[in-house]
Amino acid sequence: MKIPLYLAKNEELRAIGIEPVPEAEQSVRAIELLDQYRKFSRQLSVMLETCTGCGACAKACHSYLGTNDFFNIPAARAGLIRRVYKRHLTWTGKMLTKLTGGPDIDAEMLETWVDYFFQCTVCRRCAVFCPFGIDTGEIVLAGRNILAKLGIASSFMVNIARNELTAGNNTGILKPALLDSCSFLEEELREETGVDIKIPVDKPNSDVLYLPSSSELFTNVETLMGAAKLFHFLGVNWTISSTLLEAANYGFFFNLDIMKEHNFRIRSAAAAVGADTVMEGECGHGWRVARMCTEGANGPVPFHLVHVLDFMAARLPDLPLNKLPLRATLHDSCNYARSAGLVDAPRELMRACVEDFVEMTPNREMNFCCGGGSGILMEEMMEIRMKLGKMKAEQIRQLLPLDYVALPCASCKAHVPLVLKHYGMEGVATGGVIDLLGKALRL
């Protein structure tokens, strides 16, 4: 299936330091890049060379279940690279091609890569279902990295990466706007609670650098307000940074050099405010990248790295809470559940702050992706995004009547409300876990 993805223009790519490869050279260059990537990471060759095509992954994948497109079966998706890999980079493949002829890499193949590597949300559910634990997400990320180095990338992701590189956050907020937003939110907090609660920006001598998703300054404000309330109550000496106001790291989705660059700023931003602890806010892939990729991308990590949900769960005994009269469920962000082991903390918090907490089936590491992961949040992909969200919608439907779906991840927060609307469940509210905790807190 062709997808309506808007590709980045050359000038957009140059703005993030990528020099596009002329179309005529792309095929040859793709093979060189594939060879480079295979030397760069063990997983690519092990995973491509181990798959036996048993098909166990088919029913694991929300993308295949939602679209019924053969190439959205994880093994088939990986097969798009495997064919090229075996044909050009293994000598059995080379020999066999001499005997039988085989598929070559051409512009059409690269287009197919785009079509299917951007219908995978790198949720890793296939790795849980595969008898060998093959993680198609890794293969997809390799494919997207290779495509990006050729100059083929999603315009949406490239522009977000550019915002991250220049402004230090996805939405491109600069310091004056940030200060404005914070004083507005402080005002809101004062109205709501009657207490003077600060959202400190670039405060020197802070203990904790808090990295929210920058969307928390505009759309998901309840999450940042909740966090501010909780930090205030617990007496945490915290700040946000104007140079790095983002837990998300879009480089992870298509260009590891950009991921590394954005990651590096965590260290300098923490040093600038004197913090020895970096606390990540509600962002799924952001937490995966920070926790699992910082050491690998940027060398030894000199600070403590914690997630706000783990931190709050540990401080739960100190928090006086009024249980909210809600029937609520928790959506495990894939990156938390399968890639970063954050499953118990959000549950403890949910049980503590709502009256009726219900679990989805399946949940935890078996949970379905909401369909908006790995940067697939672009407008033009809406029809496909709704298909990718089908399994999640069905899971939520089983729990109706429901008041609230807790989504401790900014991508899920952006995507799930649209899915609920599309599948006729507008009545269900969505938001973060910290939002609820903030509301339940007795100040």
Add this chain to the structure above:
Amino acid sequence: MELLFGGILPYVAFAVFIGGTALRITTWLKKPVPFQLTLFPEPDGKVGKVAAVTREFLFFRTLYRESRLLWLWAWLFHFSLAMVIAGHMSGIYFLRSQFTLIGAAPETSILLSTVLGAVMGTIMIVSLSALLCRRLFSQELRKLSESLAWFDLLLLLAVALSGLGMYLPGYHADLPLVRTYMEGVFTLRPAPLPLLPIFVIHFSLVNFLLLYFPFSQLMHFAGFFANRAMLVEASPIFPTPAGKRLRSQFAGQKTQRGVFASREEADAREAPNR
């Protein structure tokens, strides 16, 4: 011809099998894993990790949980294969008297060895056929199967069928002769290949299998360990403990920091192009 098949081929096949497999594995292991790929929930400690991988290896737990019918055929095939390999080693070496070691009478041992061999061989053929049919009759799996996947299955089936062929009524498998020959091979004094027709076919197919193995998808047995090892790696500790080595060159490379000082600067830099 007898010398080629009986005296040279087995050594070449064995050397290629061991050397090729080792080469494939070391090629994998020489490459870095730039980031922890831990798949949670993370098993506890070294013992937990080994236990998790071993359980998966012995019982195919993931398949059992997710795909019961596939599990049945896949597990039966691999189990019977393991039994058959063990049976070949002990049965040929002890001339079917291996069960006397655990107290069976010599006749019982011979009977037991023969029956077990036949049963395991049959299970192998049935399970391989089932795996083959599974691929054949599902359109999805047919599309998913690379051409060599069919070849792998057919080759294994041919090996199993020729092996079981030696159990055909009226066929006299001259075990002592085979043992003498194999002993010669193992002690580097190869004798001519015993010219028992089905044995020659079986033996040549096995040699071909060994030659082919390291370059085929059958290497998934090693890929299993290489892959699972990455998935059970311990997650990082913060701050990073002193003296920890860099995971890969990537971690050591400098970033382009400073290139993107601010949004305004980037816009200004781009302005002439507009």
